[in-house]
Amino acid sequence: MNQTASEPILTTDGIPLKVSLQKAERKNKIRAFLLVAPLLIFILVTFLIPxxxxLxxxxxxxxxxxxxPKTFEKYKKWDRQGLPSEELYKTMFFEVKEGSGFSIGKATTRMNYAKSGWKSLLKKSKRKFKKIEEGPYKEQMIAIDKRWANLDYWKAIGVMVDATTAGYYLNAVDLKYDVNKEVVRQKENRRIYNHTWFKTFKVSFLVMFFCLILGYPISYLLATLPLKYSNLLMICVL
Incomplete structure (x- = not known):
């Protein structure tokens, strides 16, 4: 009798009932997943990936x-006390001169965020650099445009040396990196986002408050009134 009680219950095809149930459950889970798979793929492609x-x-x-790349590599060795050495000027010269117009143009858009004027400086310099055949490059670059002797332009490159930046998030709260890559406040005439954030949250809290004031009593009435009155109230709400 004990031996019979310990034997597993079998299905008609000889498979233990527990195993058969597990297989059936697994098939049901796979079938359910396949039903929602198109929706998951759609959300992944159109929402999560973008x-x-x-981010x-x-x-x-x-x-x-x-x-x-070479300019930034040498830039990291510069002490930022005075104007860069001839070697750094030379490296910048050749990378501007030999770089494609599209790449330089796209890069200057980013550089202009750090220091206004980079775009026009490099656009002018790339055109003028074609006439320079040999060094010294530092004096000739400064002769082309005095901004090459402006220390603020060189220091502004330091904001872009790292491959990642929090600068865009800082801009969203009226902050920025200075030329020493320290976080400082934006100029007075450019502090617009914090005021916008304040107004946005103010409106959001007001909407939430009035929704609670108006919504809770109506919800209570809908739940407690007789059906004929609650249906009429629901129609009025809609």
Missing amino acids: IGDM IRSVDDSYINTVF
């Missing part, structure tokens, strides 16, 4: 490093 890509782009600052 948001993930946007990556929001901190990505690597493109400019690919346009001026």
Whole structure:
């Protein structure tokens, strides 16, 4: 009798009932997953991937490093006390001169965020650099445009040296990096986002407050009134 009680219950095809139930449950789960798979793929492709890509782009600052790799490498060794050495000027000269117009143009858009004027400086310099055949490059670059002797322009490159940046998020709260890559407040005439944030949250809290004041009593009435009155009230709400 004990032996019979310990034997597993079998189905008609000889498979233990427990195993058969597990297989059936597994098939049901797979079938249910396949039913929602198109929706999951749609959400992944149209929602999650674009948001993930946007979040990556929001901190990505690597493109400019690919346009001026040698310049940035030498820039990291500069002490930022006076104007850079001839070697750094020379490296910048050749990377501007030999770089493609599209790459330089795209990079200068980013550089203009750090220091206004970079776009016009490099556009002018790339055109003028074609006439320079040999060094010294520092004096000739400064002769082409005095901004090459402006220390603020060189220091502004330091904001872009790292492959990632929080600069875009800082801009959203009226902050920025200075030339020493320290977080400082924006100029008075550019502090617009914090005021916008304040107004947005103010409106949001007001909407939430009035929704609670108006919504809760109506919900209570809908739940407690007789059906004929609650249906009429629901029609009025809709």
